[in-house]
Amino acid sequence: MTTEANAEQEPQPQALPMSEFAQQPIRRKRKPLLLFAAASIVVVLVTVLTVVLTTAGSTAVNGTLTLLCDMQCTKSTADGYDGYTDLSDGSQVTLVNESGRVVATTELHRTPGEQTKIVAGMWVRTFTFTFADVPSAERYGVHVGNNNRGTLWKDADEAERAGFQLSLGS
Known part of the structure; x- marks a missing residue:
């Protein structure tokens, strides 16, 4: 019986030698x-x-600076305008956040070919500035010119929406 029982069993696979087994890929x-x-x-x-x-x-914050002169705003030898030697095309403008940390700088720019206007007997010269890629803050302050000039503050929403409008002169 043992021989007949063994004959009916399925043939067993032959064991591979270790060297052949190691070469078989594992799927x-x-x-x-x-x-x-x-x-x-x-x-x-x-x-x-x-x-x-x-x-x-990040967002952009824009602004304008208007100089009001009691005589024609002419360029002086000090590279500024009469009475405003610290303000001219290329002057630095600084933007600070609520803690007073500088978050952006830019420069004042005149529109090429723009003429000085006379409004109510005052000579008016206008500059523009743009701070690009400004990080978020609760409020911003803008400063232009020498250390005697203050910083104008606005909440962030207003500064981003309306920008800064600065005016100097009498």
Whole structure:
């Protein structure tokens, strides 16, 4: 009986020698693992981009500076305008946040070819300035010219929406 019972059994696979066994590739299902890894990377990238774009909140803040002169605003030898030697095309303008930390700098610019206007007997010269990529803050202060000139403050919403309108002179 033992010989007949052994004859009906299925043939057993032959054991491979160790050298042949080591060379056989191990087949695993890698496709689900790769899909999971790719999906995880996409989720992380989307999360990082969302955080950066929503928290960075950089914006632009614009403004104008109007000089009112009791005589024609002419360029003086000190590279400024009569009575305003610290203010001319290219003068630095500084933007600070609520803690007084400088967050951006730019320069005053005249419109090329713009003529000085006379309004109510005063000579008027106008400059513009733009701070690009300003980080978010609760409020901003703008300073232009020498240290004797103060800083004008606005809450962030108003500064971003309406900008700064500075005026100097009598």
